[in-house]
Structure formats: C-alpha cells, structure tokens
Amino acid sequence: MREIHVDTIEKTIRDLCIQANKVxxxxxxxxxxxxxDKEQSEAGKSVFDDLCANLDAARETGxxxxxxTGMAVIFLRVGQDVHITxxxxxxxxxxxxxxxxxxxxxxxxxxxxxxxxxxxxxxxPAVLHIDIVAGEQIEIDVCPKGFxxxxxxxxxxxxxxxxxxxxVGFVVDTIRKAGSNPCPPIVVGVGIGGDFELCAYLAKKALxxxxxxxxxxxxxxxxxxxMLNAVNRLGIGPQGFGGTVTALAVNIxxxxxxxxxxxxxxxxxCHVTRxxxxxx
Numbered sequence: 001m002r003e004i005h006v007d008t009i010e011k012t013i014r015d016l017c018i019q020a021n022k023v024x025x026x027x028x029x030x031x032x033x034x035x036x037d038k039e040q041s042e043a044g045k046s047v048f049d050d051l052c053a054n055l056d057a058a059r060e061t062g063x064x065x066x067x068x069t070g071m072a073v074i075f076l077r078v079g080q081d082v083h084i085t086x087x088x089x090x091x092x093x094x095x096x097x098x099x100x101x102x103x104x105x106x107x108x109x110x111x112x113x114x115x116x117x118x119x120x121x122x123x124x125p126a127v128l129h130i131d132i133v134a135g136e137q138i139e140i141d142v143c144p145k146g147f148x149x150x151x152x153x154x155x156x157x158x159x160x161x162x163x164x165x166x167x168v169g170f171v172v173d174t175i176r177k178a179g180s181n182p183c184p185p186i187v188v189g190v191g192i193g194g195d196f197e198l199c200a201y202l203a204k205k206a207l208x209x210x211x212x213x214x215x216x217x218x219x220x221x222x223x224x225x226x227m228l229n230a231v232n233r234l235g236i237g238p239q240g241f242g243g244t245v246t247a248l249a250v251n252i253x254x255x256x257x258x259x260x261x262x263x264x265x266x267x268x269x270c271h272v273t274r275x276x277x278x279x280x
Contacts, residue, residue, distance in 0.1 A: 002136035003083045004280055006092035009138065012278050013093055016142035017072060017100025020276035021064045027212035028187070029055060031248040032271060035185060035238070044243030051238070051271060065272045069106040070144030072097045072126040073204065079135035090128060098122035109147075129201070143208045143275040149182035155200055155265035162262050164223060167192065172230045174266045175247070180240020183270040187211060188231065188250040190224075191265040193257040202253040203267035208275045211249035224250045238271075 024032075032055065036048035058065045074093055078084075086092075101108055101123040108123040154174045158166065171190060178186075189207025191199045214221040227250040237243025248271065257263060 001081055001083050002079075003085050004138060005086040006084060006089060007086060008280060009084070009089070009140070010092045010096040010099070012140055012280060013074065013096030013142060014099040014103065016140065016276040016278060017097055017106065017144065018104035020142050020144050020274040021066075021069045021104065021106050022058055022062060023276075024055065024065060024272060025210060025275060027210050028248070028273060031211055032185070035245050035248065039238065039243050039245045041237060041241070041243040043241040044238045044245060047238035047241055047243075048245075064104075064106060065274070066146060066270070067107060068109065068146035068148060069101070069123075070146045070274070071110055071150075072101075072123060073143040073145050073208075074126050074128045075139075075141040075143070075205070075208070076128070076130045077133050077139040078130060079137045080132055081134075081136040082138060089130075093126055093128055094124040097126045098124050138280040139277070140280065141208060141275055141277045143204075146270060146272075149186065149268045149270040149273075152178035152182045152268040153203070153266055155196070155203075155263065157196070158262040158264060160260065160262050164226075167264050168223070168227050168230050170264055171227050171250070171266055172234065175231050175236070175268070176234055178268055179236060182268045183272075184236055184240060185238050185245050185248045185271050187269040187271075187273040188227070188247055189267040189269065190227065190250060190252045191267070192220075192252060192254045192263070194255040194263060195258070195261070196263060198255055199263035199265045200267070202255055203265040206251040206253040207267045207269045207273060209251045209253070211251065211273075213251075215252050215254075217254075220252045220254060224252050227252075
C-alpha cells in the first residue's frame with residue numbers, strides 16, 4: 001500500500017491547469033505547424049501562419065493560447081493499492097483547479113447553477129472522472145474544454161442496422177453544422193458503443209488522446225482515417241475561411257454495447273484541444 005497525500009494531488013492539478021492552457025501537446029502543435037503545407041487555399045495558409053504566431057506568442061509571453069481557458073475536465077486513474085491521505089480527494093482536485101486558474105490568471109468560466117448563472121469565481125467545480133485500476137500510482141489528465149467547440153458536440157442512438165457509412169455520415173453532418181463555430185482546424189473525438197452516457201464519455205476520452213496515436217484496432221484506425229478524409233472534404237477550412245484542412249485528427253474510442261443499440265457521439269475540439277498529464 002502506497003500513500004499519497006492530497007496536497008500532492010492538489011499541487012499537481014494546479015500546475016497542469018496552467019501548463020495545459022499555455023503549451024499545446026507536442027504532437028498537436030506539429031499538426032498545426034504542418035497544416036500549412038497540407039492546406040491548398042491561400043486564405044487557409046494565411047490562417048495557419050496566424051495560428052503558429054499565436055502559439056509562439058503564448059510560449060514567449062506565458063499567456064494562455066486561447067482566451068477561453070475552458071471548463072476543467074479531470075481524468076484520474078487511481079491505483080487500487082494507493083491510500084489517499086490528508087483529506088477528501090474531490091475537494092483536493094477542486095482546490096487544485098481553483099489555484100491553477102487564479103494563480104495562472106486564467107479566465108474563470110464556470111457558473112454554479114445552469115439557470116441562475118452566477119460565476120463561481122475560481123472555475124470550480126471541475127468535471128471529475130475517476131477510474132480505479134491496478135497498481136500504486138495515480139495518473140492525472142487535465143483537459144480544459146472551451147465551449148465554442150463543446151457546444152457543437154452531438155450524440156445519436158443508431159440501431160445495429162446502421163452501417164459504417166451511416167456513422168461516417170453522422171460525424172460529417174455534425175461537423176458541417178458546426179461550421180466555423182469550433183475554431184477549425186478541429187480535433188474530433190468519437191465514441192462508439194456503450195450506452196447513452198458511456199458513449200459521450202468515450203468521445204471525450206478520444207478527444208483527449210494524443211493525435212499521433214491511432215486506435216489499436218485496425219478496423220477503427222481505418223475508420224478514423226475515413227472520417228478524417230470525409231470531414232476535410234467539407235471545405236470549411238481553417239477558421240471557416242474555406243480550405244482542405246478542416247480537421248487535424250479524428251480519434252475513436254469504442255466499448256461493448258447492447259444487442260439492440262449502436263450509440264455514437266462526437267465531441268468537437270478546437271485547434272487548441274488542450275491536455276496535460278502527470279503520474280504520481
């Protein structure tokens with residue numbers, strides 16, 4: 001049994017909130033910088049120049065990459081041989097988020113009630129997902145999610161009679177309706193299977209996966225490529241100005257489902273689909 005104090009978790013989450021909002025994952029930054037060479041329209045190439053200049057400015061000044069520093073989504077994979085000491089885990093997570101957003105001068109965007117709309121002032125509470133796994137470590141993923149892209153997400157409960165082309169069509173239609181709203185070029189997270197809520201969770205997990213990593217199952221890796229090509233044929237282009245690069249990547253996560261169902265969900269991420277990780 002290994003002991004980890006909640007103060008360690010709190011500080012780690014604080015630091016990850018700041019890091020995620022100021023520095024993109026290397027593979028995603030490479031996708032953006034390589035995007036200009038893949039983009040065929042002159043307007044799109046110009047947008048890629050601006051996006052790259054923005055990344056450079058964020059790194060040089062220490063300012064957030066985007067003014068919407070998002071709602072904090074936290075994934076914890078907690079080893080079953082870990083004993084968390086010193087207090088409540090959820091409270092420690094929220095203290096870490098609050099410290100990260102206040103110390104990092106990040107925009108606080110969370111309201112305490114969806115109808116009363118009063119800002120909590122420190123970007124808490126976070127959306128917290130906890131998975132109990134084997135081992136004596138805690139893996140932490142901090143994924144700030146802006147809502148210009150989040151609002152473009154969708155879920156549909158297909159029947160098992162649906163074909164792969166139907167699934168591709170749903171993803172493409174979702175992105176077509178989104179247009180320029182999610183600040184393309186986008187990253188697309190797709191969840192297939194499970195039930196209503198698990199399907200949405202899978203799409204979020206997929207969105208937070210490194211864009212350089214393809215689904216380990218060949219059928220789904222091929223489907224990722226098929227969806228990516230179909231989305232890019234829409235012609236929405238960088239920031240909606242038209243072009244050949246609407247999406248940088250499509251990531252799929254799948255899970256077992258019921259014999260009567262075939263759920264699919266799409267979680268849309270903007271070109272700054274942010275996440276930062278640590279292992280305690």
